[in-house]
Amino acid sequence: MTSLAPGNSDTETRDVVSTAAVAHAGHDHGGEHADARLFGLATFLVADGMTFAGFFAAYLTFRAVNPLPPGSNYELELVLPAINTMLLLVSSYTFHRAGRGLLRGDGPACRLWLLLTAALGAAFLAGQMVEYFHLPFGLTDNLFASTFYALTGFHGLHVTLGVICILIVWWQCRSGGRVAASTPFGLEAAELYWHFVDGIWVILFGILYLL
Amino acid sequence: MIVLAAVAIPTALVTLLIGMALVLTGLWVGENVSLLPQDASSNAPVYDSLFQVLFSIGTILFVGIVGLLVFSLIRFRRRPGESLDGAAIEGNLPLEILWTAIPAVVVLFVGIYSYDIYERMGGMASLNHHDLGPQSELAHRHGGHGDAMVMASISASDSGGDTTPAGPSSDPGSRPRVWGGIGVPDQAVEAEAVSVDLTAMQFAFIFHYPDTNIISGELHVPAGRTVELHMEARDVIHAFWVPQFRLKQDVIPGQPTVLSFTATRPGSYPIVCAELCGPYHGGMRSTVVVHEPDAYEAWLRQNTPTASPTVANSGTTPTA
Amino acid sequence: MTLASPTDFQPQGEPPASSPGGLQPDGWLRYLSFSLDHKVIGLQYLVCGFFFYFLGGALAGVIRTELASPISDFVSRETYNEVLTLHGTVMIFLWIVPVVNGAFGNYLIPFYVGARDMAFPRLNAVAFWLIPPAGLLLITSYFVQGGAAQSGWTAYPPLSITTPALGQVLWILSVLLLGGSSIFGGINFIATILKLRRPGLKMMQLPMYCWAMLGTSILVVLSTPVLAGTLILLSFDIIAHTGFFNPALGGNVVVYQHLFWFYSHPAVYIMVLPAFGLVSEILPIHARKPLFGYTTMVYSIMGIVVLGLVVWAHHMFTSGTPPWMRLFFTIATSFIAVPTGIKFFNWLATLWGGKIALNSAMLFACAFIVNFVFGGITGVALAQVPFDIHVHDTYFVVAHFHYIVYGGTVFVIFSSVYHWYPKFTGRMLNEHLGRFHFLLTFIGFNLCFAPQHWLGLNGMPRRVAEYDPSFATWNQVSSVGALLMAISSLPFLINILVSAYRGEIAGDNPWRALTPEWLTTSPPPVENWIGEAPLVTHPYGYGSAQDQIDLGAATGRDLWGGPGL
Numbered sequence A: 001m002t003s004l005a006p007g008n009s010d011t012e013t014r015d016v017v018s019t020a021a022v023a024h025a026g027h028d029h030g031g032e033h034a035d036a037r038l039f040g041l042a043t044f045l046v047a048d049g050m051t052f053a054g055f056f057a058a059y060l061t062f063r064a065v066n067p068l069p070p071g072s073n074y075e076l077e078l079v080l081p082a083i084n085t086m087l088l089l090v091s092s093y094t095f096h097r098a099g100r101g102l103l104r105g106d107g108p109a110c111r112l113w114l115l116l117t118a119a120l121g122a123a124f125l126a127g128q129m130v131e132y133f134h135l136p137f138g139l140t141d142n143l144f145a146s147t148f149y150a151l152t153g154f155h156g157l158h159v160t161l162g163v164i165c166i167l168i169v170w171w172q173c174r175s176g177g178r179v180a181a182s183t184p185f186g187l188e189a190a191e192l193y194w195h196f197v198d199g200i201w202v203i204l205f206g207i208l209y210l211l
Numbered sequence B: 001m002i003v004l005a006a007v008a009i010p011t012a013l014v015t016l017l018i019g020m021a022l023v024l025t026g027l028w029v030g031e032n033v034s035l036l037p038q039d040a041s042s043n044a045p046v047y048d049s050l051f052q053v054l055f056s057i058g059t060i061l062f063v064g065i066v067g068l069l070v071f072s073l074i075r076f077r078r079r080p081g082e083s084l085d086g087a088a089i090e091g092n093l094p095l096e097i098l099w100t101a102i103p104a105v106v107v108l109f110v111g112i113y114s115y116d117i118y119e120r121m122g123g124m125a126s127l128n129h130h131d132l133g134p135q136s137e138l139a140h141r142h143g144g145h146g147d148a149m150v151m152a153s154i155s156a157s158d159s160g161g162d163t164t165p166a167g168p169s170s171d172p173g174s175r176p177r178v179w180g181g182i183g184v185p186d187q188a189v190e191a192e193a194v195s196v197d198l199t200a201m202q203f204a205f206i207f208h209y210p211d212t213n214i215i216s217g218e219l220h221v222p223a224g225r226t227v228e229l230h231m232e233a234r235d236v237i238h239a240f241w242v243p244q245f246r247l248k249q250d251v252i253p254g255q256p257t258v259l260s261f262t263a264t265r266p267g268s269y270p271i272v273c274a275e276l277c278g279p280y281h282g283g284m285r286s287t288v289v290v291h292e293p294d295a296y297e298a299w300l301r302q303n304t305p306t307a308s309p310t311v312a313n314s315g316t317t318p319t320a
Numbered sequence C: 001m002t003l004a005s006p007t008d009f010q011p012q013g014e015p016p017a018s019s020p021g022g023l024q025p026d027g028w029l030r031y032l033s034f035s036l037d038h039k040v041i042g043l044q045y046l047v048c049g050f051f052f053y054f055l056g057g058a059l060a061g062v063i064r065t066e067l068a069s070p071i072s073d074f075v076s077r078e079t080y081n082e083v084l085t086l087h088g089t090v091m092i093f094l095w096i097v098p099v100v101n102g103a104f105g106n107y108l109i110p111f112y113v114g115a116r117d118m119a120f121p122r123l124n125a126v127a128f129w130l131i132p133p134a135g136l137l138l139i140t141s142y143f144v145q146g147g148a149a150q151s152g153w154t155a156y157p158p159l160s161i162t163t164p165a166l167g168q169v170l171w172i173l174s175v176l177l178l179g180g181s182s183i184f185g186g187i188n189f190i191a192t193i194l195k196l197r198r199p200g201l202k203m204m205q206l207p208m209y210c211w212a213m214l215g216t217s218i219l220v221v222l223s224t225p226v227l228a229g230t231l232i233l234l235s236f237d238i239i240a241h242t243g244f245f246n247p248a249l250g251g252n253v254v255v256y257q258h259l260f261w262f263y264s265h266p267a268v269y270i271m272v273l274p275a276f277g278l279v280s281e282i283l284p285i286h287a288r289k290p291l292f293g294y295t296t297m298v299y300s301i302m303g304i305v306v307l308g309l310v311v312w313a314h315h316m317f318t319s320g321t322p323p324w325m326r327l328f329f330t331i332a333t334s335f336i337a338v339p340t341g342i343k344f345f346n347w348l349a350t351l352w353g354g355k356i357a358l359n360s361a362m363l364f365a366c367a368f369i370v371n372f373v374f375g376g377i378t379g380v381a382l383a384q385v386p387f388d389i390h391v392h393d394t395y396f397v398v399a400h401f402h403y404i405v406y407g408g409t410v411f412v413i414f415s416s417v418y419h420w421y422p423k424f425t426g427r428m429l430n431e432h433l434g435r436f437h438f439l440l441t442f443i444g445f446n447l448c449f450a451p452q453h454w455l456g457l458n459g460m461p462r463r464v465a466e467y468d469p470s471f472a473t474w475n476q477v478s479s480v481g482a483l484l485m486a487i488s489s490l491p492f493l494i495n496i497l498v499s500a501y502r503g504e505i506a507g508d509n510p511w512r513a514l515t516p517e518w519l520t521t522s523p524p525p526v527e528n529w530i531g532e533a534p535l536v537t538h539p540y541g542y543g544s545a546q547d548q549i550d551l552g553a554a555t556g557r558d559l560w561g562g563p564g565l
């Protein structure tokens, strides 16, 4: 249980001390705790994904069963969202580059890629805002409008959180910071989360804009 | 069963006898213990035979398992001073297979049997006008009368706009989708079915007879004739339940629903709202009065509003 | 009685629990703090859960008092609906789920996998400390303007949209917090069981409770978020006047029902799978036999998990679901009886030929079998569409699920308290009081809920404050049963409180058990074992294991403790 994060509280420190003895007895107990954290995050993302799945299922059922009032339809402007999709996809790539930079020990490159990723995320959010202000319908206009805002809003919340996480990791990646080549957990976690948010967007884009 | 595996023939014989006694008890209980209220619809006897089967199976399983348990607790209890362990048996594959197979067979049987019952109660027929499946014959059957249309317009005017849901493939202006209760009548019977509109609201059931324009707080039906209830809810979900008919159907706002049944036994039975609909949910009750056919006609005559515009519509409805 | 002194909970010779340089309080104060110790958190869950059990029980008392007469006379109709909503919510989200998962899970799982704590101790503490505020929120909702939620624990729209908004919104917030707590707990259990196992310990050597918790946690992680999302949409409908579930605005109420039951059906297995696991621990020890059919038990748990995810619409047979859907859900639901049956037959086989100690733990566990089989059989009957159409939303359903949640899970919780109390405190509970408690509970329980089957079949709907006078007699019998149940908690409470100070000293392993939590001191030291964690590869090795370990003489410390080993 050699926790990689500094600033342990008493109990965790005790964990480290006492299990060290076990680890010395010939088993590599130490690596497991770091794995468990990423594993735990992945489990959480499964849960989070189920929230989205519930929303998607609701949306698809509404769409199949409940007709819209006359004068409204499912058509949406496609250009801006398509650009937004590209932004997110590229940002997944830049995050990947940041991770490789960190593992290479190239701190400055890593931080640059991270900033770029955050900027792409922020651009996505800005694009989303622009779209919101130009949509012909408001939150309570009809069932589709409500579902549209609920889905994109919930996803936007995830992106916002992701951008904040990236900035935190960016700060922690400074030399001597909490995240380094030997302790990459913070960055790996943020990256996993970011890819997840991207993946959700792709599905969302598919069923909300293209379908 | 473990007895079988463990010891010799006499035990096997005892087990067999106990098993037979158990089955007989179960059958007897199912046959003779009646927990249900009087039956008053054509549905009810069918339902009761399912109940009997379930009750018998349940009794056999429950009495068997509890018997085995109590026997073990007494026979294998630890006596004072004993400190030894039991035999170290960790499992037995044939036994596991046996008690996987038996419940599977029982459950399969129950499932198929109740499917059959359901079919006989008319539950498997789709009432959806726009069903995607090969239900065109049915759709035709139900397209025969315009009541769904009438209800649709009621609901549309109620909730101020196009709230009536339509089928998946509907274009604007097509017929509204009707959600099915159970109990679709035979085509032959349907021609002379009594059609009644039901509006459920907090906290009352209102019945409307479209042929005679009677509006009533009680449901009056003739015995022996199929009744088609066209149900709509005004505000929240209610449910129409007549325990003696063994019938229940939720009435959901925005979902016109059809429920049909044939009452068999003249008398008065409670109509109960069975879905929490607010503080007075418990008081939301009414009565269904099942008349002999001529008494029903008399009731109709007595209650038809004099200014009734819809007189000569139907051959079966006597004109005043 | 003397005042509680922290040393009462520490056996002599045990090093004081204070950690080197720790900021955590010692002694009983630990139980009121943000402790990271899984055992402290487990007991926090347990005590907090019992508090809410008595609250929910008092609410049930109000229900049964109202229903003792056919007219609405004891409380107003609105209050009745608030009370029954609070009763259902408290009992499910604040009592059963936190206790069978949180309390016993946190206490036992680290022992069973040979770890010194859960995978994420801090997340674990957060998960617990979400519960008291959520409970408080729920209680305060009763006192706000308009009162608490009145739409039942299912909160079906459009009713939940039209009843007083503040109470309903507080209810949603509370359930969201509790759902979050449950998800955090579930993630922790999965990670602990899969990733923190002691080196050398294989999955198929874990005690059955680990498997039960693994299955439960999978259900928690997959289904609870759907409830959260649904409730968020519902709160939009209430606050922002969107129309997701509001037919007047073009919404669809049946979608809510699907999403709600997608969580709430698995939730019933979240309430009962851990109980299955606990029973699997208790029976072999007191019957002195190995758990019968370990492998099939594991498969049946996983079978229940998979099937449990695809049967939810059996709560909606009268909601106008399409026929094919009813058929599918009937068959799928019925088939849950198969894996569940395997478990019951295996337990019966475990008892068969054992040396059964008829103590309180065993009696409660066996009564669980009786009650659950009964409730399960009525469940399979309910799964048949034509049968359900008559009894849906009646007292038959109320009887079905109280047989399972109370007769099943609550009986198991009592059994577990009798079984693990010596481990928690180092002292035994009084057997005579325990058996008396059992007798009262068993009689009261059956008196209370058995007549409700008849009531439902004969026409009494649920969630009503007034009913047809012809049902009065059996309702009164039921109310008397409820009173007996309330009285039965007295001997239990007295036993728990007095035994903490006066109880017979238990020793480390009073049941001569082989599962790892008994192979240490009672109560256990902060890091569970002094020295290395034991490797228990045969947690149910009773019978044959006797010549290898002299259970009569050994205490956990002799066997595994001591730095020399």
Ligand code: HEA
Residues within 6 Å of the ligand: B061, B065, B102, B103, B104, B106, B107, C154, C268, C269, C271, C272, C314, C315, C333, C334, C336, C337, C338, C340, C341, C342, C344, C372, C373, C374, C375, C376, C377, C378, C379, C380, C381, C382, C383, C384, C388, C391, C392, C393, C397, C400, C401, C404, C405, C409
């Ligand atoms: C812990 C909780 C719990 C558990 C484990 C169960 C278990 C089961 N439940 Fe229950 N149920 C509830 C809690 C629970 N239920 C609650 C709270 C409600 C009401 C919700 C509300 O509306 O408020 C409800 C409602 C409910 C309904 C809806 C009723 C209605 O509203 O109309 C149905 C219908 O199918 C159902 C079925 C089942 C079945 C088939 C099982 C099965 O899992 C049971 C399987 C077990 C056995 C069958 C016994 C052991 C098996 C054998 C000994 C083998 C041999 C047996 C046979 C061959 C039959 N339950």
Ligand code: HEA
Residues within 6 Å of the ligand: C053, C054, C055, C056, C057, C058, C060, C061, C062, C063, C064, C084, C085, C087, C088, C089, C091, C092, C096, C151, C152, C153, C154, C398, C402, C405, C406, C410, C448, C462, C463, C464, C465, C482, C485, C486, C487, C489, C490
């Ligand atoms: C999950 C667990 C659970 C448990 C353990 C219980 C326990 C009990 N329940 Fe509950 N019940 C539900 C879950 C549970 N219930 C749910 C989910 C509903 C559905 C709600 C809905 O429809 O939305 C419900 C609904 C429900 C109803 C139907 C209400 C209605 O539809 O109108 C009734 C009626 O009898 C009832 C009774 C009881 C009783 C008598 C107990 C007893 O077992 C309780 C016994 C315990 C005690 C009594 C505790 C002792 C308390 C003290 C010592 C303190 C002082 C006591 C008094 C002042 C009396 N319950």
Ligand code: CUA
Residues within 6 Å of the ligand: B201, B202, B203, B237, B238, B239, B273, B274, B275, B276, B277, B278, B280, B281, B282, B284
């Ligand atoms: Cu209408 Cu209950």
Ligand SMILES: [Cu+2]
Residues within 6 Å of the ligand: C264, C265, C268, C311, C312, C314, C315
């Ligand atoms: Cu269910």
